[in-house]
Amino acid sequence: MMPISTRRLIGSTLTLVCLAAAAPITAQEWEFGVYSGVQTSPHSRIDGDYPGGGDIDSLIGWEGRSGEAPPYYGLRATWWRTPEMGYGIEFTHAKVYAPEDERDDAGFDRLEFTDGLNILTLNATRRWPDRFQPFTPYVAGGVGLAIPHVDVETTGGDKTFGYQVTGPAARLTAGASYDINETVAVFGEYQFTYSSNTADLDGGGELETDIITNAVNLGLNFRF
Secondary structure, eight states: OOOHHHHHHHHHHHHHHHHHHHSOOOSSEEEEEEEEEEEEOOOEEEEEEOTTSOEEEEEEOOBOOTTSSSOOEEEEEEEESSSSEEEEEEEEEEEEEOOHHHHHHTTEEEEEEEEEEEEEEEEEEEEOTTTTTTEEEEEEEEEEEEOOEEEEEETTSOEEEEEOOOEEEEEEEEEEEEESSSSEEEEEEEEEEEEEEEEEOTTSOEEEEEEEEEEEEEEEEEEO
16 A cells, blocks of 8 residues: 555645646746656665565666667646746656666566656746846756656566556756747756655565666757
8 A cells, every 4th residue: 555655745746736737828938848868877775575575685786778668758847937937847757777687686587667767746947048148047856756667577476567656756957948949949958866666566575765867868848
């Protein structure tokens, strides 16, 4: 069963998403972005219990493999309440794979979040539209949920394959955009995400790990 704290976080997130979606489009600007890039992830420790018993405790040097299918990508929507401040929602389809040797040593035939390590956050963004023309620098931060596709198989044959809400997540972003015309802009940015993941394993057991991603993104913004 999902922990109470996670259920409350989901409820709060959904409430804020609904309020943002219901907000009237007035003179303020809406901006929709799509991006891809290169995403990596440093080592993190996996803990928990194997199905049927036994402790999980290994250090995994995750691989991002951004260009392999399914690809790494992100989507965001921002409502600019003023020329400088905006609020919105962002989804990132990141991924992490355990290297084969470390996966085998940890007691798994498969150990990955590859469809993907999905991060959904509500963001606040600050930009500087006039100071550094023709570029517009910005920074953003957000909090939300990790909703990964858990793809795990133990050496004992227990398989877990499916989406789960595994815990809270956060992101930080810094970048700059360049206007192509009045409605389209190109942007480049660095993005950091953190997710605290507790996944239920089929057959009993649990897998816990905190995952960080680092990404360099290129994308397009569309304004309305």
